[in-house]
Amino acid sequence: MNLSTRSTFARPACLVLCTWIALTCGAPRLAATTLAWWDFESDLATGSVVDGQYITHTTADGVHQDAVPDLSGNSNHLSAFGDGWGTGIYRQVVPAGSLTGSQFSVQNGGSYPSLSTAGDLDRSGIAVGELAEWTIEASVRFTSLGGYQTMVGKDGVGQAFASGDSAAAPLYFQKTSGNVFSIRYIDAAGYQHLLDGSTTVEADTWYNVAATSDGDSLRIYVDGNLDAAYDLTASGSSNRAMAALDESGQEGNSGPAYSWSLLRGMYDDEHRDRVQGYLDDVRISDVALAVDDLLNPYASALSLVVNTETGEVRIRNNGSTAISLDYYRIDSPTDSALLVDDYDGTSGWYSLSDQQVDASGDGSGIGETWDEAQASVLSSQLLVENFLLGNTTLAAGESRWLGVPVDVERLAGDLVFQYAEPGGSLKRARIEYTSEVASLPGDFNDDGTVNLADYVVWRDNLGVADEHAIAGNGDGAAGVDFGDYRLWRLQFGNTLDAASGLTASQVPEPTGGLLAVIGLTLLTQAVRKRVCRYFE
Incomplete structure (x- = not known):
């Protein structure tokens, strides 16, 4: 079941069906160790990098030469396979709103791009071997x-001796020919486990993806949303840890030593399935991370700014x-806040529906502007509204006030904010908590x-x-307009306490006489409350 995708017409169903089991796990968690993290911001041979620079490789093809540094401290540095045709290019093409502050990604540098480690990943100088729990993360954009x-x-062949494809390598985190994300791995008991996601991958779009296994469940996350899950216990395997890399193995028995790889896979003991596009912030951990612990659980520069004082x-x-x-929704699953x-004028939700944002005509019809979900759906745990026949655009740096x-x-900090672009799937966006004294709308x-x-x-x-x-x-929004007048009328009489922010004054709302003097009779009609039948 896809929890992250919603079509234009099926969207309201997700209000009932969408769950947060991926965020609320009651079992105690292990302390996470980052085994490797490559962000492509520097090159060990040249130091700093510039756009268009090839990843350094000056030795013979297939001979490991440390080039891309590992940020984990475990020295799992990456090497290109060769110069030019077998390497990658540093590019200033990065995901919007990256939480790591990324400036560079890596692009396939030729017909046969390949980046690899020197054998198995090390942890404190010792090969990691089998991984009982793990998380693999990457930001990717396919051209x-x-x-x-x-x-x-992860290189290898013949390790799927109990079930699966005997020609398969031990690990693939990939996009399939059907254009969905997929995780496939072989466990220590020789069982192959396969999980395909449900989000349709589009070209020239950044995705922040992660695959996790805690030994019992295999999961794929796309942009912070659970995309697919699989019960590993149903396989019958006696050891569901990821199989160790065969460090004695070589490609074709005489080629480069087996390794962990980026930008390519291996099948039938040959390099295959190369990435055409960009890759950034690849991290591997030895525990199944929760979604909020991922490097980049978001796919957008959009955020929900919450003032914790007001x-x-x-x-x-x-x-x-x-x-x-x-479409957007704000969840408070635990705090009910x-x-x-x-x-x-003091507290409450100033919805886009109340503001009649981007209404077509007079905005009185269903779907002609934003519509709140019906009252039975809204609660202290959920605020949600959508715009069936249109949308609202926020320019760079622009914001929309939603009241208090x-x-x-x-x-206590449990808020979750999700939204959808027109015709797109549901995206998780970041929450920015601030305690700064607010301005006074x-x-x-x-x-x-x-x-x-x-x-x-x-x-x-x-x-x-x-x-x-x-x-x-x-x-x-939209410069100085009648929406600002509506806001002024709601706020009339309020003051700003320098210490605590917004406070309510005893001054009443503008009187009918004052509004008559103002002469804006076209704006004195009450803002209608609409209940969208599509939420029923």
Whole structure:
């Protein structure tokens, strides 16, 4: 069952079916050891790297020469197979919003790209051998989707003596010819285990992927979402640890020694299934990591910014390019810290539906703007809304304010934020917790109080392309517009306490007489509450 993909029409079902078992494991966990981590930010021969530089290899083809440093401290450095045709190229093409601060990835450098270790991975100078638990992570972007393409492999042949393909190597973490991610490994008892994911891989798209095994379950994660899972105990194997590398083996009995490999796999004792594209932040650990412990569990520069002092929340685009979304959900599975009630000027959810964001026509029809899930779905554990017939775009650096929908007294840090781009699958995005004193939405002259003077600032700047003219205290979208007026009206009378953030004043909402004087009768209609029948 695919927990990460949702189609335009099947999307609401995930509100009921989507689970978080991957995030909540009650069993005690082992202390994780990073066995190897390659980020392609430097070269041992040249030091720093530049875009277009080949990974250094000056020895004979197939002879190991340390080039790509291992960040784990275990000295599991990578070597290219040869110069040019058998190496990789450092490229300044990296995933958006990488948590590792990546500046470079590696691209296949020729017809036969290959990077490999010097035999088995070492841990404190000793070969790791069998791995009872493990995690393999990588960020990958394919430029061509043809055939099988192995991101991380392990050389060998004939180790699947109990079940499976006897010509197979001990490990493949790859994209299949059917364009899904796959993990295939042989265990110490000679059983081959295969798990294919369900996310359809697209060309020229970055994916943050991981495969994990705790000895009982085999899992694939794509962009922080559980993509597929397999019960290893059903295999009947007596030892489900990953088989040790045969360090005495050689390709074709006379070629290079067996190793762990990147950018290629091995089949029938020959190098095969080479990656066409880019690879970054490859890490191997000796424990089955939880999703939040992965290097890059997110695929986007989008984030949910949560103020832990005030409970204010914003969706923000931290990237350099625009991001569109037509669906999002905020989960608080443990803390139950979400507030479902409408924002009242002090607390509550100021949904995109309430704001009538990007409405077509008057926004009164189902799907013509954002629609909240029905009341029976929303709870202290879940806020969710979608835009059936359109979407909202956040420019680089732009954000959208969602009011104060978090009870900070209950919040211990369990929030999960997911969203979908139009026609795309569900993506997990990062949570940014901050305790900085917040700005005051609606305070357009930035004097700490929302009052009539702020209306004058808004009126005088209506139509300006960005919100600097209103001190950046608008709704975060489309420059100075009527959405900012709605926000000002909701916030009218509020003040900002320098120590604790947003506070409610005793000043009432603008009166009918004041609004009449203002003369914006087109905006005085109540914001309609819509319940999307597609959530039923």
